[in-house]
Each structure stands twice: as C-alpha cells, then as structure tokens.
Amino acid sequence: MSDEVNAGRSGSTRATWWILLALIGGLLLGVVATGLGDGLREPAVRVASTVGGIWLDALKMTVVPLIIALLVTGIGGGADAARAGGIAGRSFLWFVGVLTLSAIIGALAMTTLLRLFPLPDSAAEALRAGLAGIDRSGTAASVPKLEDFLGGLLPTNPFAAAAGDQILPLVLFTALFAFALTRIEADGRTTVTRFFKAIEQAMLVMIGWVLSLAPIGVFGLAFAVGAGAGGAAFSALAHYIVLVASVGVIVMAVGYLIAIFGAGWGPVQFFRAMIAPQAVAISTQSSLASLPAMVAAARRLGVSERNIDVGLPLAVALFRATGPAMNIAVAIYVAYWTQTPLPPYALAAGVAVASVASYWAVSLPGALSFVTSIAPIALVMGVPIEPLAILIAVEVLPDIVRTLGNVVHDVAVTGAVAKRTRS
Template identity: 30%
Template sequence: MKLAKHILIALILGAVAGLVMNLSMPNAFTSIDKYFLTPLGTIFISLIKMLVVPLVFFSIVLGTANIGDPKKLGKIGVKSIAFFLATTAIAITIAIILASIIKPGTVGTFNTEGLSYESQEAPAVTDTLLGIIPTNPVAAFVEANMLQIIFFSVFIGIALAFLGDRVKSALKVVDEANEIMLYLVSLVMKFAPYGTFGLIASAIGKQGFDAIKAMGLYMIVVLVALIVHFVLVYGGALKFLAKKNPIQFVKDFFPAMTVAFSTSSSGATLPISMKLAQTKLGVPKSISSFVQPLGATVNMDGTAIMQGVATVFIAQVYGVNLTITELAIVVIIAVLASIGTAAVPGAGLIMLAMVLNAVSLPVEGIALIIGIDRILDMARTAVNVSGDAVCAMYVSQTEKGSEEQYTENEKSLPQAQ
C-alpha cells in the first residue's frame, strides 16, 4: 500500500494546489501549467501508453496459448461481454433514477441561448464488428486499435497452442517478453505520484471553482451514481459471484484506481491494472490478459452513468418530461451503443449525442456539461477500470475447474536460463 498512499497524497495535494492557483494566481497558473504541470502529467501518460500495446499483445498471446481450447476462450469471451452489458444496463438505470429524484436540471438558471455542439456521427454497428479484423496488423499496432490487436493476438495464441512443442521456443520468447513488460510497469509506477500530481493540479486549475460551483448538483448526482454502482453492483458481484471480499479488493486494486482517476484513460491504466489483477487479486494471466483489455475497450459503466444523468439533466433544463418508454429507450440505446462505438475515440460524447437524438432532445445541451466533463471523466474511468477487474475475478471464479489447467500450462512454459 506504500505506492497507493503516495499516489493518494499526490492526488490530494494536486487538487489543493490546482484550486489555490486558480483562485489566487490565475495568471501565474497558466505558465506553471504550461511549463511544469502539463509536462509532468504528459511524461507519465506517455510512459504508460508506451507499454500498453506490447503488454496487451504479449499477455493475450500468452494467455490464449495457455487456455489452448478455442471453446473455452469463447466461453470466457461470452461471459465477459454478458457481464459488461448487464452492468452497463444497471449503471444507466441507477443514473436515471437518481437524476429523476434529485432533479439537478431544475436548480439554478441555465442559459440555453446560443449553445452549440457539433456531434460526430457514430459508425454503424456492423462497421465496428467487421473492423475488428485487421487487414494490416502493423497498422493496428501503430494506431493502437485495441479490438484489432486483441483479435490478432488471440489468433497468434491459438496457433501457438495448436502447434505445441514445435513452437515451444517461440512461446518461451513471448513469456519472457511479457515478464519484461510487467517489470517495466513496476519501474514506470515509481513515477506515478509525480504524474498524478501534475495531472490533477492541471485539471482542477483549468476548471476552477466557478465551473464546479455552477454545475455542482449535476456533478454530485454523477458522483453519487458512480459510488452507488461501485458499492452495490461491483461489491455485490465480488461478494456473490467472485466470492471475494470487496474491501480487500479496494485495498489491493487501489493503485490502479488512482492511476485511472488521474489519467482518465482505461487503456493507459491497463499495464498496472493487469499486473495487480495477476499479482494481488489472484486472477490467472490467461484470464486477466484477455478480459481486461476487452473491458478497457467495451466496458463503459461509468460513461453510461454520465449519459443517464446528462440526458435527464438536459431534459429538465429544457423543460421536457421524459416518459417511462423514452427512459427505457435511453437504457437500450446506451447499452447497444457501448458495443457499436467501442473502438471510437471520444465514444462517450458520441454515445450521448445518439441517446439525445433517440429521445428528441437538443444535442446542443451537451455544451452545458462539456466544461466540467474532464473532472467527471476521471471518476468514470476509475469505475470502468474497477469493473474490468471485477469481471476478470468473476470469470476466474466461474472457470475455477479449468484454472488449475491454465496454471499448469503457465508453469510448463520453458523457463529462461
């Protein structure tokens, strides 16, 4: 917990420093942010992003080769996606209920004149699904297209499993490369407290107290919904499905949650979240290396909560009463969109635009919330990353009969001399 404590202290100090500079020295903050805070955070994010693609590739190849049986791999994939879709539906339902009860859009005065927001068109679901198959694997690696990397890595892993002893030396290289990546993660995480301080101080300093105050109730509803989802849904899944202690999970996984919070990137958090799942949470490499990268791309529970609260909030601001049928449409569209926009940058706002269009609400309303979205995005990402780990633990528990075989496969790899 030493690293977790240092990151937490850095997070608190960064928030305080950012708020103080915004209130007392806004002009000086611009220079401090440009030459110190932003570079500090950018270096940290770049270091961990540097490891994401090779770590995902080597770990998925290794994990798939260890599982060996494509049918078992298919079962793990189906369980994971079913878990993600179910929790996404629950997440947005919680958000809609809380926003409907608290009514953040009816408190205060919101000026909707002159608002504008240019929404991007979401790709068709078929395009997203067909786009999973990389026509050029090298391009997929260069562009960090996670779905294509996962697909290609699984293919390589299956080939290694079927070829067996004939490619034992290749499997040994993959195993050693994976160990190198995990070691590099440990080195990069030593810089985490400094990167966290820079990222948080910059984010809070840029937003300022006025923006937070103006949208205070909206922010509170989103944060409460995130906490309720984390405690009840993830806590319940850990207790009753994964048969694990939720409190111990928080203690063991806390460093990954703080990195997710400070970077606002599930992908960038993958190296540390996978390492903790394998070393602290007891998830086999073969399951962690498949489920967590998939979750980093598909799982959008935190984003779904934002969409639920934002939709009800915008409806209240514009004086629109959403019917039960329209609210049900919001849930369905959000769940389906989480798959259709899985590999799309900025998917959260694209999904929100889709939801607003589906219930005939003005997309321009997004401009009301976009100013403080960066702060809420940090909390959403922490929830998303936690959900990926919880899913990996759940799948690990359900595959316990096969877990010993996975472990034996991992142990039987040729050891480095």
C-alpha cells in the same frame, strides 16, 4: 511508441484544461456583460452565439456517420470476441449484462437525485434563459406520441432517418445490418468492416480538427449563456457535476458488489488490491494506462494467468461499465435544464441506446466519446443536444469518476468470470 502515447495523452490533457478555461472565461465575461447596455451586450451576444453555433454545427455534422461506423465495427468486434473462446464468451455476456444494468441504474438514479436535490428555481430559470440564446434549430423534434414512437422504430428509409436525426430507427437498422454481417462469409465481412473502419478513422480525424477549435467555440457559447444566466450558470454547472459524478459512484459501488458476491473476494481484500489501479486511474483518466496496475491487482487477488491474459485486455477494449449510467444521466439532466418532457417510453429508448452506445465509445478519447455516446441518447429521447457543447468543458471531474468505476468493474468482472471458469 510509449513516448508518443504519453505525448498524445499530455496534449489531450492540455487541450481539456484550455477548454475548461474557455468555459470559465466565457461565463465570467458573459456575467460582466449583463451590466452593460443593450447597445453593447446584444451585439456581443450575437457574435459569440454565431461563432459558437458554427463550431457546434461542425461538431454535429460528424455524429451520424461516426455512430454508424462505430456501431458496425463494435458489434463485429464483440461478436468475434464472443466466438474466440470460453473465457472471452463468458466475459462478453458479463459485459452485456452489466452495461444494460448500468443504463437502468443511471436513469433511475438521476431522476431520483433530481427530485431529492433539485436545482433552485431561480438558478434553473436563469440558466434556461441563457441556454435560449443557443440555436436549437438542428435538434430533434419534441417527443412524439407513443403510437408514433412505436410506429417509427423501423425506418422505411435508413438514409431519410439519418438525415432527420431519427437516431433510434437508425441505430436499430445499423445494429441489424452489423449482426447480419457476422453471418456472411469471412471475405465479405472483412471488406465491409474495413470500409466502416476507414470511415470511423476519417470521422475521428475530422472531430479532432473540430475539437482543436473547441476553446473558441466553447468560449462563444459560454459567453452567451453567461450573458443570459448571470452568476447562476456557475451554480448550475456545479449542481450538474455533483449529480452526474454521484451516479458514477453508485455504479462503482455495484462493481464492489460484483467483486464480493461474484468473484468471492472480501471487501477489504479487494479495496487494498485496487488502491494502485485507482491511483493510476485518477492521475491518467485512462483505463488503458491503468491496465498494468490492474494486472498486478488481479494477480494479488489470485486470478489465474489465463483469465488475466484474456479477460482484462478484453475488458479494457470493450467494457465501460460507468458509461451507460453517466451518459443517460447527462441526457436526463439536460432534459431537466430545458424542461423537455420524458415519458416512460422515451426513457426506455434512452436506456436501450445508452446500453448500445457504450460499445462504440470504448476506444475514443473523453471529449470524443462524450459527444458520440450522449448525442444519440439525447436525440432518441427528444432532448436538445446543444448544451452538450458547454458540458464538454466540465467533463474533467466526472471523467475521473468514470475511469475509477471502469477500473473497478474491469477487475471485478474478470474475477467473476475466473471463478466460474474454475467451477
């Protein structure tokens, strides 16, 4: 079994690098194409945009059913965990609190960073010109007025909400439905949960098929962006990577504060214990692969075996502390790129969905969770989701920061729960 897991992980890593190479190659050729006459450049851009658009539509068609299935199974699993015992229940409460705080930090940090370190106007304008070549006909409408926003929170027709990409009403209905499931008799709950679990698995297979064509789709989209933005596309992507990774570092620092003030560990003590888990996290970009090293670190820090046996596996299964912050940071950055207005209530809705979205993304590979976690946040904020197809290709570096922060929080929260279990 371990050989199969390792083979799958190495295959995923190779696919990620192919996508990144497709992005770089598409941008470079697009930049070169800017020097060609319109008779050659325009037809090439149309073909590339069409190919990339078809791939993007294939990816988008799986988002809504996958969101519904993952939210139902995720809330059901979280409720079962909270009922499983004292340690599990306290861990779950910590998860909810930290994930909500993470989303708030992400929204505040990214808006602040964009004010302090804005993308140069020339690069921003060039990138917007490049992104204009991507068809956005399927994205959400512009942000509504406050009264329309509040009036549309609860859908009169959930199916119409799904068809219209009205993500927040759909998420609210699905969450209420999932919580209602936890109140019915076990046989019925199990039957419905298994049904949605099957939908989840089928959607993941479909997304796997679509992502196997990602190098082709990303190449086409990147070519169109490069032809419109020129060399400014590279500086814009570098700016994006640095700012999103910085948000992840801020959330990781919160994990150290939890370790110090919540678990009662010294900063040097915790730092030394986390060297091995973080080394594994950097090399594998997987919290699951880092679990054995996290167990050893928790033992070194004096956490009881009972808390380790319950708390750490539960954290790996349900807890992604950096997810809400970095996901909403991506959505805000895309809004900045596309000059999409973000009134306070749109940001608040994004924070709410970012907190919830982290529950359904926990078991997904990086590329899958990138789409399924960020797309609903962007849609509820009225932000175009098409640029996400480009940003998937540069998720490698931010994903390392994501995993580092998650590993730190997994051990820190396990220690904080253990301290209160002893007391």
